Amino acid sequence: MSETTPASGAADAATEPFRYGAALAAEIESRWQDLWEKEGTFDAPNPVGPLADPSAGEVSAKPHSFIMDMFPYPSGAGLHVGHPLGYIATDVYARYQRMTGHNVLHTLGYDAFGLPAEQHAVKTGQHPRITTEAAIANMRRQLRRLGLGHDSRRSIATIDPEYYRWTQWIFLQIFDSWYDTEAQKARPIAELVAQFADGTRPTPDGRTWEALSATEREAVLSEYRLAYSKEVPVNWCPGLGTVLANEEVTADGRSERDNFPVFKSKLRQWMMRITAYSDRLISDLDQLDWPEAIKLQQRNWIGRSEGARVDFAVPGDQAITVFTTRPDTLFGATYMVLAPEHALVDAIVPAAWPAGTHDDWTGGAATPAEAVAAYRAEAAAKSDVERQVDAKVKTGVFTGAYATNPVSGEPVPVFIADYVLMGYGTGAIMAVPAHDHRDFAFARAFALPMRCVVQPTDGRGDDPHTWDDAFDTYDSVIVNSAHDGLSLNGLGVVEAKAAATAWLAERGIGEGTVNYRLRDWLFSRQRYWGEPFPIVYDEDGVMHALPESMLPVEVPVVDDYSPHTYDPYDATSEPKTPLSRNEAWVNVELDLGDGVRTYRRETNTMPNWAGSCWYELRYVDPVNSEKVVDPANEAYWMGPTEGKPAGGVDLYVGGAEHAVLHLLYARFWHKVLHDLGHVSSVEPFHKLFNQGMITADVYRDDRGFPVPAAEVEERDGAWFWQGEPVTREAGKMGKSLKNAIAPDAIADQYGADTLRLYEMSMGPLDVSRPWDDRAVVGSFRFLQRLWRNIVSESTGELVVTDETPDEATLRALHKAIDGIRADLAGLRFNTAVAKAIELNNFLVKRGSTPRPVAEQIVLLIAPLAPHIAEELWRRLGHEDSLAFADYPVADPAYVVDETVTCVVQIKGKVKARLEVAPSISDAELEALALAEPAVVAAIGDAQVRKVIARAPKLVNIVTG
């Protein structure tokens, strides 16, 4: 770790002043960065609007390439070398695209609202805008140093009022629309109002629209609006002082951020009706070029289940409707379970236990009503965490009521139990203990009857009472299922489902239906640092959307912006919005058409996801003050094309952690905007690529606390910090593990081109790999050798020669061109770098570099190491930047070798090698191989049974 001498070799400066060292790299890099900035090299012209460039010709005719990185939070801590991995990759790809004739849109904005920025501000005692803007400035400085070719005119930040004006505008579009299930799309709410007004659509209670009060109308409409405010069960996190979306709560009932407990609470909150789009969000995945793993995660999160609704009659002329995915097992339904909070429970509970009620079923209560009340209290007191822990033990209580199995006509007892969730399906199930693991466990605990209706195929017999668990395969046939004109016996599961569903539908006691796991998106937060809602309430409490002319509703400047947080375990606490403290802002006089009146503002703010739900659209048209995005610009950059059926950004690179949060929300917003006619694309992101993480060694002391990795010494295969032994493991790079390495430090030591090259050569972009400080020098040496092949280290003069390249050199060159092109296009940057190194090593060995070869290798490396490439290009006599130079194209004549080595195997073992023409036929090759003396000798007396010839590379002789 002793870095006494800079890598440039200061001592050599006198004799080798033009050596490619850290000092020269720094000089070259800052000079080119200044030039790119001054000339606006990476400014991409739009077809129309303020960013159109008349001198750029007919933009629409040029092929486009819209390349994006996932929006970063501007962290106060600055970047470490893991952060820019994806940014470098997209920059390399963008530069390659530019050199292959594309009009490239590449920029980077900042997702600057939200909890991280606010928490940082609270910690430092400075207003979030000040800390956030400082963090953005620092990040811009760090990123500029890496030579990223961004169009800075398009670098928006979500906290800019001119940006969030449109975030609020989109909210209003969503608020002012409803989902027409027949047309399968969102439509303006005005069209729904018109239907109510002219009577084509009846109001819920049958009165005319005219007869409803404003409040009543709003209540009707809020059942349709895609953004609505409603009292709903929400995830309340006292430790953070805000409510959270389902997607922000972990499986064990804690907040994804800071791991605080989350409690269920019923509160009035803003919701987004994302569930209306469940089906389209699943089916449109097929049109996208995304990693299968991410598509799978989205499909699982949305959780589409096909099944049936079935009515079970209960006394009092009522019915309990259940949802089941297995209507084929209806004959096996031996009891029912309702969620404890199910509305029908009170209606079916009888005054006394039926005669002969099992003692275990009553929970020790004297009457069913008491048992139900006691169980409900018990269930309500449980937090999600406790429920998780207790999940294996089934609890519940008998309601005292019996329902009738609609196919067998048998009475079945009705229970309440917390293993049935109110929020899914109908909040009630038919229990088929023989063929469902959860029902099996419950039936065992309560000694309930079981009936086998799916023939076991594993030899366990057909008496469920002797089984260890339920038998739930789809790959069998139905048995014991015939009564009253319906027989499923002998049918396969799939046919039986259809038959049972049809039978139910005929009798009006059921129908086929689809259920989704996805819930509506909880869209409000009790935060200061977020977009205010463009909503006010009048004196009667009636909600009004602000007109477009009143946007943006700016975040008010206040002294106290900290959230109301509570003891993380205080489930009884209630959220309070920071904005509500500011009476002067909350109460506002406006003229919304009825003259000037006093209104109260909505004081919740939007979640941090809001700004990132649509930023790709604003990148396209960042300074448009008339429209969210001009249709011509949107159509050019994002519109559907042949290879991009749903449209969207051409390449989107980011971490896999956003699989169901940002990517689902953004798709939803985009689809609403599409339905309302604002964008031509159906999906926001066509090709998605998840980059891996850069990990780094983490060293921990004997208490398990991380120690500063930079100060650890290695001795004899063990590690020590301040003389004490420490352990080593791989971990995420970051401040908390004390192993962060700043890109600035690497750039100081070697230059940004080396850092770029190293990050690209570490491995495939999509896998995580450990940072190795020592290995960086390998990329540096490559650039030094490249430089030396073209420029004299002592004089700075060109050393390229005027020779005509020989055939071997041309073959090496064109093979490299061919390979590197394919690798860059396929985002395989690690192998592209290897091939460039290989070609350069060839030139080193060759002893001199012919000028045409020098020019080609400079162009080849330009996307990866743009500064040194620009510098060499200039020294080779070119006046213009190579950013738009044509990328080398391989001559096919030199890509294939004149002769290839053919391997001759005997029974799969290599026995001889032949030099043959690539065009040789199988037959010729076979004859040649069998004539080869080494082969003849190896075959000896053995019989040749078969010869497999795969011209031109292989012959395999099978003897025996």
Next chain:
RNA sequence: GCCCCGAUAGCCCAAUUGGCAUGAGGCAAUGGUCUCAAACACCAUACAGUGUGGGUUCGAAUCCCACUCGGGGCACCA
């Protein structure tokens, strides 16, 4: 518990998708050149047979089955 993904030299990784691992590339190691010495640089050398066990095939890192280890997702969703 269920579902994905992965495992190649001391380390990071290639291998044109079933056809030469005398491994593409890099790091580290060893020897040498340069140097008063070192660092930088340069030259050269060695190092594994593809996590384990079985199978398919003329031929397997690649396909199939089982297992081990590592990473990720879901987790009473009926």
